[in-house]
Amino acid sequence: MNFVIPDFYPAAAELFVVAMSFVVLMTGTFLQNSRSLSYYLTQFTLLGAAVVTVYTMDGQVTLTFTNMYVDDLMGDFLKLMVYLSVAVVLLYSRSYIGDRRIESTEYYMLVIYATLGMMVMIAANHFLTLYLGLELLSLSLYALVATQRDSARATEAAMKYFVLGALASGLLLYGMSMLYGATGSLELSRIAQAIYHQGGDKTVLMFGLVFVVAGLAFKLGVVPFHMWIPDVYQGAPTSVTLLIASAPKLAAFGMAMRLLVNGLFELADQWQSMLMFLAVLSIALGNIAAIAQPNLKRMLGYSGISHMGFMLLGLVSGVVEGDRHFALNAYSSAMFYVFSYVLMTLAAFGVLLVLSRAGFDAETLEDLKGLNKRSSWFAGMMAIVMFSMAGIPFFIGFYAKFSVLLAVVASGYKWLAVFAVMMSLIGAFYYLRVVKVMFFDEPQDSSPIATPATMRVALSLNALAIAALGLLPGWVMWICDQSMLQSF
């Protein structure tokens, strides 16, 4: 048992973020009126982390910290996307949180720690690392939801999120402990080996798997672990909702890949059938429930449930009757789906943030009425997002749905593909209702929209990216393919 100094190089980005978090904390503690500085420092942290990640990216699978930690291409790309989305979230929410007096160094600290948590989740090769990252993320998010302490709704949302989240963490932990009991290891690759060699009785393994999948499903927010989503999306300040709705999905995807593909690939048949069940329920419930929502944040919550269900379809079509050569395409399509979902969510909530001002939160369909008359540019951007979410061609959302469907069909679950398409039809209904309301209804208030130029530009770029990547989805697809190819 000799102590070896671990290789810090693969975790350079995480270490950088940790170091920067201390800098932000210290400046926030000792400088008066440091909110602006904290903001810029946080953005610098994300940028720096991106630079470090790109600089240390070598396409190899590198393990470090006694195999608790892995650095591979999939992780790198997911992390880069996390930085990007968190940076965009901060950019969008700056004036919002400024107006509501919740902008503070603590706010930025929590965001940094949430980011760090996501990075750790993505890079975990060990149950403990994974859990550590998950909790770091979750606890930061619970606190962020409750930032607006005077709002009863936010408090209720935070409380629900916390209780259900704690339950889910407990389930995950319980599942992990059972898997440990069955395999004798907490390290994902060792677990995979142990299961491979073990054979025979899988009862304990199965139980462990159920609990792990339950915990995972909670993070992804799929039925029946979705209950927190609508409440939290609606109750939290929009800026926080945006954060919860975007980057953590990437981390949850990373976690799913690590847990299920890295660790439990031998049990693919079992978890695929579980995930398929969850996916079907989520797509159905998400789409149907979204129709009945007059509140946009809630609607986007339900839509997110169905999107995550759709993403799961990619994960369930990897292994067909023991044949694994579909896996690469299936998983990369799921990754593509998450990427595009995050892009779309950012833009959708971005528009809501643009429309909100001091003392007024834009969150219902009413608030979007006649947006075209107030600002046809933003209405156009929102229309792009809605079309893309509905899966109409030439937007990125179409390719996301399409590549997942291709994977599903290739794996032989044709009824599943047809079902998913039918449900997307229902889904198209409520997205198009938003478009209708924006373009065809009379505005309720015709006050001009005042937005900082940076946000205007960023939001436009975001929406245009959805359109542009819809025209040229090839290279995003290439990134996803390469990630899967190099990492598994």
Next chain:
Amino acid sequence: MLLAALVLVPFLGSLLAAVMPADARNRESWLAIAVAAGGLLMAGSLYPDVAAGQVLREELAWLPAQGLYFVLRVDGLAWVFTMLVLAIGLLVVVYARYYMSPADPVPRFFAFLLAFMGSMLGVVLSGNLVQLVVFWELTSLTSFLLIGYWHHRADARRGARMAFTVTATGGLCLLAGVLVLGNIVGSYDLDVVLAAGERVRADELYLPALVLIALGALTKSAQFPFHFWLPHAMAAPTPVSSYLHSATMVKAGVFLLVRLWPALAGTPEWTWIIGGAGVCTLMIGAFIAIFQHDLKGLLAYSTISHLGLITTLIGIGTPLAIVAAIFHILNHATFKASLFMAAGIIDHETGTRDMRVLGGLRHALPVTATLAIVASAAMAGVPLLNGFLSKEMFFAETLLVGGDTNWWMSYAALAMGVFGVAYSLRFISIFFGAPSEALPRAPHEPPRWMRSPVELLVLTCLVVGVLPGLSIEPILHVAAVATLGPAMPEYDLAVWHGFNIPLLMSTLALAGGVLLYGLLRRYLQLKERDTVPLVHRLNGAQIYENTMLRLTRGAGWLLKHLGTLRLQPQLLLLMLALLGVPLLLAGAPPAWSDSPRQGFDPLFTAIWVIGGGCAIAAAWVAKYHRLAALALVGGTGVVTAATFLWLSAPDLALTQLMVETVTTVLLLLGLRWLPPRIKAGAGQPAPGRLAWLRRSRDLLVATAGGLAMAALTYAVLVHPASDTIADFFLQNALTGGGGSNVVNVLLVDFRSFDTLGEITVLAIVALTVYALLRRFRPAPESVAIPAQQRHDVDPASAQTPAEQAGSGYLLVAGIYLRLLLPFMGVVAVYFFMRGHNLPGGGFVAGLIFSVAILVQYMLAGTVWVESHLQLRPHRWLGFGLVLACATGLGAWLFGHPFLTTHTAHVDWPLVGELHLPSAFVFDLGVFVVVVGTTMLMLVALAHQSLRAHRLPGDEAARAAPPVSGRRTL
């Protein structure tokens, strides 16, 4: 790159048009004309290759990983459609230049129109089915934008929404169908799919694929029962109606059916689905068209009917029927586009499209009237015009399909012919009679160039009608060969075939139509009638609106009845799911007799009965009596500790016991500040049977959960254990760490870095609790003195806590514990010292010491304790951490890694040899930090009571005597 340019140029034109200024009407139109004409030239240059039967392909990488290539492919059929799209497009653009008012935002119009042209070309030229669907949806999208172009009008908005919902929905069905089809064939490439017809028809998924693709095609081509969107789409500007909703976009559906004919047709399913929809549509469309009052409405229903005719031909599916279908697609595009344009001119000139108002227009618009009359004659199927030829072929096909016995299709065709003549007459009637007085505007002939597209189209109708062999035959041949290949039939496009049954049918239709029109005019008051007889209940739009409404309401209902906003049912659901699902997945449990067992021990069982009882009782009273619940939870903790002891884990037992004690005491202190329970007031109903049921259910769920956990734990425990690291520690504790208490050696030596981290966390937690409580203000309702102390007879109620400690009812207990303090200190030191070899250690000792001080606080009160003891928990924390770190750093001085332990053996007088490893100092650090942490939290809590008592004004003076030397923390 010619094909790519063909598709790309309209999109580029669209972008260019979008950025032009709003008043650049002429420049916009010139741009659009240039795009259409250029496209026409490019496409025209392909004719020699196409006529030679070649298939031109261009491929671009699209999503190569998914095996998808962007394929553009032109064969005869695609070429003919390309020419159709571009030629009609050119005419429509010219027409639109004059039609659009200068007040309209023209850039938007031309941008959308060109984008549509591009997407339609994309549909036609796609050599890949998925790519075809993509462009297909794009045509729906541009159609939506164009219908809603005048979005200030409610009918335009409604029409646009309806058209989009129906066609985009169909498009998604098509996508699903294409995916299934591609999966059957193994490729999405059109050439491969077309060549795999046999395999497709034999596949078990043929029917689903067919139904889904048919749904896409039928919605797009406005076939029954999805026909309702087309009349509502007439809210679009007339050039749009003429281009999209008669000549091109609605033809996309039938185009697709013709395109996939080699792959899908030739089965009874095909005939029934496609042909059935077609026959229904052609009858209903033609019938309803007669009763329209809106010019464009009439044309829309007529379009539906003609599309039905084409669909029926495709459904019949014989090679000759396909030729007829393609022929009629071209003919219909020509005469219907010209009719729409004529209707647009009439609307433009008179300001109305209402046939009840219009009349006698031949006086004011002689040229337009002539053109429209010729075009509607072609629509009615009058000989020497193009409509006649294809209708003749249609009649012949219906006769063939039925054979000698089954005539129903011929009857339907005849009925459609009769209705067609009737509505054509209705359309023409606006030109005859006395000039109407009620027109909003006095009509004049339109500008020459606005009329010229109509002239050109009508001329085509005539030329094709008179000289079919010379004009249309080669083009039709190119298209038909591309579709039918070797199955190409013999046919003859002549005006005169001699006397035969089709000609008889045409004659009957003409005569019957004239008769019907006359009858209807006379007896049914055609002009005044608002509803369509017989089928007026068959209102697709109404059904559509109802469906949408139901969907919204249904979703709301579902959510209301199946969803919940309350946390408790959510948790319950989760728990039930987790209890149920694993049982489904796991197999039968192992037989009871196989499992290893322990001997039954009554004493041990008794301990556990107590523990279980405590747990259940705690849950029972948790809501009503927090103090009791807390005490009971403490009881379960003690039982756990006893179990550890029983199973020979004294270390664990000791730690558990101390942790239990400290947490119970801290909770006890915190309990004071919880708000009181909300009492069931008069307004609330007393808990009845329902509440009882609910609680029983919860009890059951909780019990099941507990049992499940126990069962799982058991399963893991009896599972063959794998190698653990425990052996290593057991072997090396004494030799490597110099102690026989493995747990302690583990904590302070082997894993001392972890322990350092843990105590740091402890310190942080303590500081956080302190920071949080420093600004804590208890809720107003929990500020008051507790009820027990408020008793007037109780002398203690008048005393401050400090006075109570000296004379109150806690005197005896207080003195006892004061006396016990040094003893407990000694016990703590004892446990600390022996920790390395026997159960004990810094952590346990720290807890014991903390408890000693805690009880002083509890019994003597904060003020008294702090006036007699100078506790500075912050310093304890700091000192402990420094001590631990210093031990670690000390190892560095001697050239060892951080926290390496050195064991020294010191001979002390009296005591003897003392075993003194450096880990001992580290353990001391742990001890100090634990004491500091507990004290800091305690002090923070205790000071709440001081602060709270000060709040009510009158008590403030007595409750807080000036205590010298007490530090305000």
